[in-house]
Amino acid sequence: MRSLTFSSTLIGIEAHLVGVEVVVSNGLPGLTVVGLPDAAVSEAGARVRSALKLTGVNLPPRRMVVNLAPADLRKTGSGFDLALALGLLEAMGEIPQGILQDCLVVGELSLAGEVRGVRGVVCSLTLARRTERISRILLPACQIGELPQWSDIEVVPIENLEQAMRYCRGEVALESTPSSVMSSPKTAVSNDxxxxxxxxxxxxxxxxxxxxxxxxxxxxxxxxxxxxxxxxxxxxxxxxxxxxxxxxxxxxxxxxxxxxxxxxxxxxxxxxxxxxxxxxxxxxxxxxxxxxxxxxxxxxxxxxxxxxxxxxxxxxxxxxxxxxxxxxxxxxxxxxxxxxxxxxxxxxxxxxxxxxxxxxxxxxxxxxxxxxxxxxxxxxxxxxxxxxxxxxxxxxxxxxxxxxxxxxxxxxxxxxxxxxxxxxxxxxxxxxxxxxxxxxxxxxxxxxxxxxxxxxxxxxxxxxxxxxxxxxxxxxxxxxxxxxxxxxxxxxxxxxxxxx
Ligand SMILES: [Zn+2]
Structure with a gap:
């Protein structure tokens, strides 16, 4: 079984699109991440495994390979956790096939499956808005207040892995509107x-x-x-x-x-x-x-x-x-x-x-x-x-x-x-x-x-x-x-x- 979703990595203050491809197949059991990951990305496996377990999903004793593309782009940070977990769930048939192919997913996972904030979430939103194939962005609910105004994309705030799973299965509707976040235009707070x-x-x-x-x-x-x-x-x-x-x-x-x-x-x-x-x-x-x-x-x-x-x-x-x-x-x-x-x-x-x-x-x-x-x-x-x-x-x-x-x-x-x-x-x-x-x-x-x-x-x-x-x-x-x-x-x- 195979799944594909998207995430992003930061270079400077610009987010770059990263395809997260997961294949679950027969073979020596284990989880391998390939595609120029740094230490934080390589460690994602351990966090995802624990988060899935505590959410009630046990990884099958099969061979799981995660490919981060393009392979020549260095992937940094812990923002891939959520994309990786959802990719695995899709490849295992836990959530519907193809549900994530127009999504940009960012968020770090705690061992218990809580979604934590990541660096540069605003840059990811900008990337999602200008990428044609992306029509939704799943991001940490705790960071929704950091976002500037948007109107052209669906923003889905995620609190934990279980909620993300239920969202993908269509059991809950999660939506956030800019008006709930933005207050009226602000004047400078500097001295007068x-x-x-x-x-x-x-x-x-x-x-x-x-x-x-x-x-x-x-x-x-x-x-x-x-x-x-x-x-x-x-x-x-x-x-x-x-x-x-x-x-x-x-x-x-x-x-x-x-x-x-x-x-x-x-x-x-x-x-x-x-x-x-x-x-x-x-x-x-x-x-x-x-x-x-x-x-x-x-x-x-x-x-x-x-x-x-x-x-x-x-x-x-x-x-x-x-x-x-x-x-x-x-x-x-x-x-x-x-x-x-x-x-x-x-x-x-x-x-x-x-x-x-x-x-x-x-x-x-x-x-x-x-x-x-x-x-x-x-x-x-x-x-x-x-x-x-x-x-x-x-x-x-x-x-x-x-x-x-x-x-x-x-x-x-x-x-x-x-x-x-x-x-x-x-x-x-x-x-x-x-x-x-x-x-x-x-x-x-x-x-x-x-x-x-x-x-x-x-x-x-x-x-x-x-x-x-x-x-x-x-x-x-x-x-x-x-x-x-x-x-x-x-x-x-x-x-x-x-x-x-
Ligand atoms: Zn003097």
Missing amino acids: LRDVRGQALAKLGLEIAAAGGHHLALSGPPGCGKSLLASCLPGLLPPMTEWEVAEVAAIASVCQERTDSRVRPFRAPGNGISSAALLGGHQPGEVTRAHRGVLFLDEFPEFRRDSLEALRVVLEEGQVKISRARFRTIYPAHFTLVCAMNPCPCGRFGVAGEICICTPNQVQRYRSKLSGPLLDRFDLLVSLTRVPLVESSEVEAEESSEAVAQRVSDARKLQADRGFLNRDLRGPNLLQALGWKNQDRAFAYQLAESSRLSMRAFEKWLRVARTVADLKQAESVSRRELLIARSVRFSVDAEESLVS
């Missing part, structure tokens, strides 16, 4: 700009960063509110598209994190983090967990230098390529980077009324940790100062994140029409996007010349000016936007000295 007192320039910087997708560096003494400001950024970004929500849900599912995938991620790893945890390995790293959201690195110069160098490549490519022995994958990593740093190791350099105790050498070393090429990725460098107590206690109505987010959303629409996010504008595309008049161009070149701007710094300035114009819904970049952009980016001299 209304809670930040003063810091008008930094807020403008944040708004521009949100609108143009620019990476942002904040420099200022400890306690001036850099972290609070950064945590407001996800709430300023436009709502995610359905596709983006699915991506974020898939990543959370692979990491087995319970997060609300309708809210843009905000990740703030500490500076002691290893390269592997930041960039990823067998599990997605922080850069991938921040995908479609914000990665905030506080005390930026304290991060490991090799991590920062690798980060530069990630920013350029929008993805991480992991290549280890026998393991190769690509994780998406498209995020806005916000980094914060003190002006010097002690944090008092240049602060009015305070004395810096660092030697010039220490200051230089601290700043030089930001290598030129990485610093180059930041279009915005905003300098913050501590808000005096008098000012911070003034109860003045601050603009809410919601109002700013509306402007950001309108500005993004203009960029979508042009086909480029402003942070990706370079060379001819940038000059074309500016749409400036002759006198404004002359003004920009003159100002750049007099302040000895490098070509690179000049382009950054123009990109930021384009975003300022977008926020005002202005067709072309004029002198006014150029000047605003210049005031937000911190002194170019400072930037150049950081690079050198």
Whole structure:
């Protein structure tokens, strides 16, 4: 007797279809799994045998072979247990023939036959939805809350093996509708700009960063509110598209994190983090967990230098390529980077009324940790100062994140029409996007010349000016936007000295 059903295996954050073929025949009794299984898959036999026994089914003393196809694809994880058990039941004639041939089955089995959650169940759902021959997915009932919206496929939540058997025999109807799982669309739970007192320039910087997708560096003494400001950024970004929500849900599912995938991620790893945890390995790293959201690195110069160098490549490519022995994958990593740093190791350099105790050498070393090429990725460098107590206690109505987010959303629409996010504008595309008049161009070149701007710094300035114009819904970049952009980016001299 033979049976065929489907399951899936994860590579990176993508699930791949695996055919589970079971043949029960005469021969030496035993259960063999073939088709490049890893240890967890090979051990499935023991779990399945016990689960079946405790569900009241004894395996016959016959030869049982399970083939996982395609044979050249490495199968990992414990998600094959349920498919294997149901395949065996079908091949033994315990459940009707052919019942599983349009099913994708995922789930780990406990020895008693309970169905346990697996990594990447959202990825399996995505796979099932886009595979034509699959019209149903059987998955662990405990993971139903992790799933994003679906409408095009039957989702069958399974609690235990016995229930799965009864479902296949048509004795119980198990169905789950998206409406029972999904609540109303959610707004971001991040901090609100209304809670930040003063810091008008930094807020403008944040708004521009949100609108143009620019990476942002904040420099200022400890306690001036850099972290609070950064945590407001996800709430300023436009709502995610359905596709983006699915991506974020898939990543959370692979990491087995319970997060609300309708809210843009905000990740703030500490500076002691290893390269592997930041960039990823067998599990997605922080850069991938921040995908479609914000990665905030506080005390930026304290991060490991090799991590920062690798980060530069990630920013350029929008993805991480992991290549280890026998393991190769690509994780998406498209995020806005916000980094914060003190002006010097002690944090008092240049602060009015305070004395810096660092030697010039220490200051230089601290700043030089930001290598030129990485610093180059930041279009915005905003300098913050501590808000005096008098000012911070003034109860003045601050603009809410919601109002700013509306402007950001309108500005993004203009960029979508042009086909480029402003942070990706370079060379001819940038000059074309500016749409400036002759006198404004002359003004920009003159100002750049007099302040000895490098070509690179000049382009950054123009990109930021384009975003300022977008926020005002202005067709072309004029002198006014150029000047605003210049005031937000911190002194170019400072930037150049950081690079050198
Ligand atoms: Zn100092």
